[in-house]
Amino acid sequence: xxxxxxxxxxxxxLDGALSHDAxxxxxxxxxxxxACRERMEAMRQMIRVLREIPPVEPPAELNLRIRQAIAAExxxxxxxxRRVGRVLRGFMAAAAAVVIVTGALTLSLGGGPAxxxxxxxxxxxxxxxxxxxxxxxxxxxxxxxxxxATSDEAGEGWAAMDDTMPMPEEAPMELDGALANAxxxxxxxxxxxxxxQESLDLQKxxxxxxxxxxxxxxxxxxxxILTKVSALGGFxxxxxxSGVSYAEGGxxxxxxxxxxxxxxNYTEMMRYLSQIGFQQYVEESAENISQVYSDENIRLQNLxxxxxxxxxxxxxxxxxxxxxxxxxxxxxxxxxxxxxxxDLRNMDQQVSYATINVxxxxxxxxxxxxxxxxxxxxxxxxxxxxxxxxAQLRDGASAFLVGLVGAAPFLGILALIAVISxxxxxxxxxxNKKSPAGPPPQEESGPxxxx
Amino acid sequence: MSFARFKGPTxxxxxxxxxxxxxxxxxxxxxxxCLRMMRNPQDAMDMTQETFLKAWRAKDSFMGQSSVSTxxxxxxxxACLDELRRQKKRTAVSMQELSESGWEPADEHTGDFAxxxxxxxxxxxxxxxxPSDHRTVLILRDMEGYSYEELAAAxxxxxxxxxxxxxxxxxxxxxILAAMEQNVPADVKISKGGRSDEQPS
Ligand SMILES: [Zn+2]
Numbered sequence: 001x002x003x004x005x006x007x008x009x010x011x012x013x014l015d016g017a018l019s020h021d022a023x024x025x026x027x028x029x030x031x032x033x034x035a036c037r038e039r040m041e042a043m044r045q046m047i048r049v050l051r052e053i054p055p056v057e058p059p060a061e062l063n064l065r066i067r068q069a070i071a072a073e074x075x076x077x078x079x080x081x082r083r084v085g086r087v088l089r090g091f092m093a094a095a096a097a098v099v100i101v102t103g104a105l106t107l108s109l110g111g112g113p114a115x116x117x118x119x120x121x122x123x124x125x126x127x128x129x130x131x132x133x134x135x136x137x138x139x140x141x142x143x144x145x146x147x148x149a150t151s152d153e154a155g156e157g158w159a160a161m162d163d164t165m166p167m168p169e170e171a172p173m174e175l176d177g178a179l180a181n182a183x184x185x186x187x188x189x190x191x192x193x194x195x196x197q198e199s200l201d202l203q204k205x206x207x208x209x210x211x212x213x214x215x216x217x218x219x220x221x222x223x224x225i226l227t228k229v230s231a232l233g234g235f236x237x238x239x240x241x242s243g244v245s246y247a248e249g250g251x252x253x254x255x256x257x258x259x260x261x262x263x264x265n266y267t268e269m270m271r272y273l274s275q276i277g278f279q280q281y282v283e284e285s286a287e288n289i290s291q292v293y294s295d296e297n298i299r300l301q302n303l304x305x306x307x308x309x310x311x312x313x314x315x316x317x318x319x320x321x322x323x324x325x326x327x328x329x330x331x332x333x334x335x336x337x338x339x340x341x342x343d344l345r346n347m348d349q350q351v352s353y354a355t356i357n358v359x360x361x362x363x364x365x366x367x368x369x370x371x372x373x374x375x376x377x378x379x380x381x382x383x384x385x386x387x388x389x390x391a392q393l394r395d396g397a398s399a400f401l402v403g404l405v406g407a408a409p410f411l412g413i414l415a416l417i418a419v420i421s422x423x424x425x426x427x428x429x430x431x432n433k434k435s436p437a438g439p440p441p442q443e444e445s446g447p448x449x450x451x
Numbered sequence: 452m453s454f455a456r457f458k459g460p461t462x463x464x465x466x467x468x469x470x471x472x473x474x475x476x477x478x479x480x481x482x483x484x485c486l487r488m489m490r491n492p493q494d495a496m497d498m499t500q501e502t503f504l505k506a507w508r509a510k511d512s513f514m515g516q517s518s519v520s521t522x523x524x525x526x527x528x529x530a531c532l533d534e535l536r537r538q539k540k541r542t543a544v545s546m547q548e549l550s551e552s553g554w555e556p557a558d559e560h561t562g563d564f565a566x567x568x569x570x571x572x573x574x575x576x577x578x579x580x581x582p583s584d585h586r587t588v589l590i591l592r593d594m595e596g597y598s599y600e601e602l603a604a605a606x607x608x609x610x611x612x613x614x615x616x617x618x619x620x621x622x623x624x625x626x627i628l629a630a631m632e633q634n635v636p637a638d639v640k641i642s643k644g645g646r647s648d649e650q651p652s
Contacts, residue, residue, distance in 0.1 A: 007622030008615070017599070017614055043625055045569045050578075050593040053571055058482035062496050066474050066503045073507055074467065313509050316529060318604070322522070325512040 005029055005036045010043050204293040204347065207266045207354035209284045215277030218245065218253045218362040225257065225358065228272050234261035234353065246364050255360035266354035273358060280361075293347050300340040307333045470510060474503055477520060481527045487590045488531035490579055498534060502527040528591065528605060535583055568632050577627040585620035592617050 005013070005026055012018040013026045030037050215221040222241070229236055238258035244250020261269045270284065310333065314326045481502050486495035505526050578586055584606075591597040591605060602613040 007625050008618035011618035011621040012614070015617075017618075039625070042569060042628075043621060046574060046621070046624055046628065047593045049569055049571055049574045050589070051596075053487075053575065053594065055479060055483040056486065058479055058499070059492060059496065062478060062482055062499060063474065065496060065500050066478065067471070069500050069504050070467075070470065070474075070507050073504060309508060313505075313512075316505075316526075318525065319518070319522070321518075322509075322512060326509075329512070 003029075004033065005040075007039070007043065010036070010040050014040065014044060014047065203288065204290045204351045205263070206287045206289055206347075206350045207263060207284070208287070208356075209266075209270060209282065209354070210357045210359075211270075211273055211279060211283070212281040212359040212361065213273065213277045213279055214361045214363045216363050217277075218255070218360065221276045222255055222257075222360055225259075225273065225276060225360070228269065229259050229261065232261055232265040232269055234259055234265065234269070236260075237355075243362070246362060252362040252364070253360075254362070255358075257356075257358040257360070259356040259358060260353040261356060263352055263354050266356075269354075269356060273356070276360075277363070289347055289351070293344070293351075296340060296344055296347070300337065300344065303333055303337045303340060307337065466510065470507060473506070473519065477523050478503070480520070481523055484524060484527045484595065485531055487594055488528065488535065488587065490586075494534065498527060498530045501530045501534075505530070524595070528595070532587065532605060535587065539583065569628055573628055573631060574624075577624050577631065580627050581620060581623060584616065585623055588613060588617050589620040589624065593621075 009018065009022070009026055013023065013030075016023070018026060030040060213221070226236060226239070236257060237260050238256065240257075241253060241255045243252055243254045245253050259269065270282075273279070274282070307330065310326055310330050314323065314330070317323045317326055478499060482495055482499045485498040485502070486492065489495045489498055502523060506523060578589070581589065588602060588606065591602055592599075597605065599610050599613055599617075602617070603610045606613060608616075
């Protein structure tokens, strides 16, 4: 009698998994060895028992647990976006109040680019404008003077809040090459302003402006605007000039420009433009897209989470049809992710660069005569004095407004607290309302699942 | 996450109702697969829940398909295998070593014992005493009817290894059953390590 079969060989024999020779010799041995036959029968019995072990009834709580898990998952899917969105939006809205006010304060109190103002202040010594004394076309030199006064007020207002902020009027007063130095004095000022910029970054605000300037020195002013744009880190998106200069017997030059200015320098650019020739028209808008932006951001995060989940499933999917289905879903999600990212980039770009549409028109040069102030006729000097007084009146009003705005951050903080509390209350209420919603359907069907 | 995000709330309600039916229909089978694999009701419930969660997340890709049952079974087995691997990593005792060391039967054959003792109770008890790798291969092959190729795919090893591990597992089952009949603590006998069982036979 040959060697007995071991259990492993018996197992292989039962599955027909031995090599042909091994199968033959095992079969031969089993035919003549009752002991091995008996062991084979025992193993066969064991396998049969294994196969026939009847399924047990799952614990009654199983169905409840599954339903609760699915309900939780579904709540997560349905509410995650909305809930996060609501809390975030509430917070953003409150923060927006604080930030906008702080930003406005910083920008308005940071006040005048002293360099520019002083530069134009210096201008009357070398030349003066004779203008058709229409009330709505204040000469830029006058504007500059009154701006300085505003800065004084603003400087005090800021000092009360933060004395590390240098006074705008401390900027160098003696500037000859006004434009050349303007950039420098800008940079000096931009440092303390960075705090305001950071808070502005939380907000997504698209600044857009339209303005129309008339000027006696079209070419110089246009090129100085373009110089200023690059000095402020901006770029010219569109630039065209048409018409024939008055000097050449034409009916005046006409220029259109679309300037893109880094948001933090937007105010400075607008201030600069207001001092170019005569500002005939100005329209500014600030569109707050924070909510749209954060919604889109959350949407993007959701899409990415969906993609991750799909990729995870993809790893585990084994059937070709599953893989194909997942692939289709993945493609769709990827397209949406790309669109969303592109939208966000677009918004970012619009936010980081303000858009300023400038129309520059040439004025007839016949009425510009360089003079010194002392040479002005009495009537002219009286008129100037009147302008100055009117300007002071206006500054008084500005100072009052500045004070009002100064108090706003505290109102903003109060609003913030209120909104956060409201958010928490809503969340808790929502949670309480939702939690018991899981069990009821189970209670109806639970018993039936046991049957 | 949500695949139903772009559908209306009505579609979601309908889907949830459909999914409830799917759970009702398949939970028993899924639970039993998990129970056999995990050997205790608590882990089995965890894995069943995990299986249906995965199904919910992937519902759009398989709802209404005829292969749902197969799909769920595979997801359940994979979830259990993952969990068993995790548990194995967690345990201080190296199950790897235990299961890979294997052991040779003391004798060529385990002796005579009446096949009547090979009943459900005995087999279930013997299963609990098997090293987890052996138990898994035995359950998947002899209870769940996996082919050698399916076993190899599920357990991430070559068919030859699967075959030898299965033969080894069955042999050990017989040994444990014999030991149980003789009222000898089975672990005393089987803990005597031997050569590797990983050579394809
Ligand atoms: Zn024999």
